Amino acid sequence: MANKPARKPRAKHTGATLLRMWGYLRHQRAGLVTVAVLTILGSGLALLGPYLIGVAIDDYILPRNADGLVRLCFLLLGSYLMIGAASWVQSYIMAGVSQRTVWEMRQDLFQHLHQLPVSYFDQTSHGELMSRTTNDVDNVSTTLSQNVTQIITSIITIAGSFVMMLALNIWLTLISLITVPIVLFTTRQITKRTQRLFKEQQQRLGQLNGLIEETISGQKVVKTFRREAASVEQLHTINEQLRVAGTGAQQLSGMMGPSMNMINHFSFILLAAVGGWMVLQGWTMVGVIISFLNYSKQFSRPINDLANQYNMIQAGVAGAERVFEVMDNPTEYEADSGAALLSDVKGEVIFQNVSFRYTDEVPILKEISFTAQPGDLIALVGPTGAGKTTIINLLTRFYDINTGSITIDGRDIRDLNKDSLRSRLGIVLQDVYLFSDTVRENIRFGRLDATDKEVEAAAKLANADGFIGRLPNGYDTKLTADGGNLSQGQRQLLTIARAILADPAILVLDEATSAVDTRTELHIQQAMSLLMKGRTSFVIAHRLSTIREASAILVIRGGEIVERGTHDELLAQRGHYYDLYVNQFNQKTS
16 A cells, blocks of 8 residues: 555634635625625515514504504515515525535546545545545535525624614613523534534444445455355444434534523513513513514524524535545646656666555565567566566556656656556556446547547457447447446456557556456457557466567566566576466476
């Protein structure tokens, strides 16, 4: 495993994460401004209601003025209808704002994932990454669509209600402020605990998704080794941790509403008692007290709402923070700007004293040196773990070497643009991967601008055209996940056709025939012979029958080249290669 890349500074608390979220929200300024205007309009009309009710009591109900009361009722009705309309429109606009924002965030996250080095994916569960691109982004979406307008409304309502309360009665206003510190203290005590629990809940959910994804992908292995019970027990453990964290978060956040209501009811009773006493003393009017009590509700309810919204925002912030954690990892292209492009490749590849280790403790390659001339076929053989695949990973710059140099046509590959380098390499990996798409599009993955005729020509060259013609819809047959409706050999032939279509200058075949039968292997070898003609090729093979014609065979053991030469030369040496050959073919060779 490679050392984890140094991370850039990332958001570690709510404020910093919200500031980063604003970087996305500001792209939706027009929608946010419209929502803000509608919110101000709706909140302003809502503030008008209690005042009109007070006027109705003092000027029309108590004096028994029916005509004026009817007009005032129609005015109230109109204001409430406008409040409803403004609320609907702002919700409609905010839904679009939130979806466009998370669309942009998801796009950035997915693009960033494609630019991360292979070492990052080696260390991170695929299910965990899937959780961050789905569940965590969905939490952000929910928070934006449900809480932003409510926060704006609450702030405006608090400010407006406070001004109206001051205008009506300054002494009652001061009494109503007694409960504000209690609300703030209670909110702080609850949210600082729920924030931790919501973040833990998201982490456990990511672990759960990772386990489920891996178990489903490896279902055959699970069944073969009868690990169903163990897998269920492992899921039970993580699921229990998720339940505990989720229950704690929901229970604590559920305390917010009842706590705020109790405090608000106490404040309302206190204000009603003092206000009633003031009316009896003739210091104010009944309508003023009624209006004030309504404003006190409007003042306290948004404070309560803000507390609940802040509590709910913790889930969204936890999701956003996890997304930003991924996006803060440096890409493998950050040092690639201005790097030279690789073109007109002849195919000379030189490894000079190359050493590499995935971790500091375990060296994988030690002072590896060899030269491949244009058109050479270099075969790499040796036991599992000897370092064969690592050589390919270094040539493609999936990892960078620790010491030494690798050059193509005399140019150090560390000075080359990675995309340009990889575009000149055709790679057929041991682990075949096909996408849930048609056969045609899976082959076209090698060169997206290829025509249908070029796709079919590549398939014919790879000896894949025969079995493709027998599929239900030929080249337009839809493959299941990872080509599950094809045999291993057929999947391998498609990946070879993909590599042929890419028309690479340098070919890399990593155990390309390791999982196919003898007849399919013959088809592959025929296709490879045509493909490798005139191209520098590297072949990793356990089947020594496939590399007899290699220009040079490198025998690797313990990260070192212990033997090198042609097939006949190595047999004559009667060393490691000879032993491999004899063991594989069970025959003596003189």
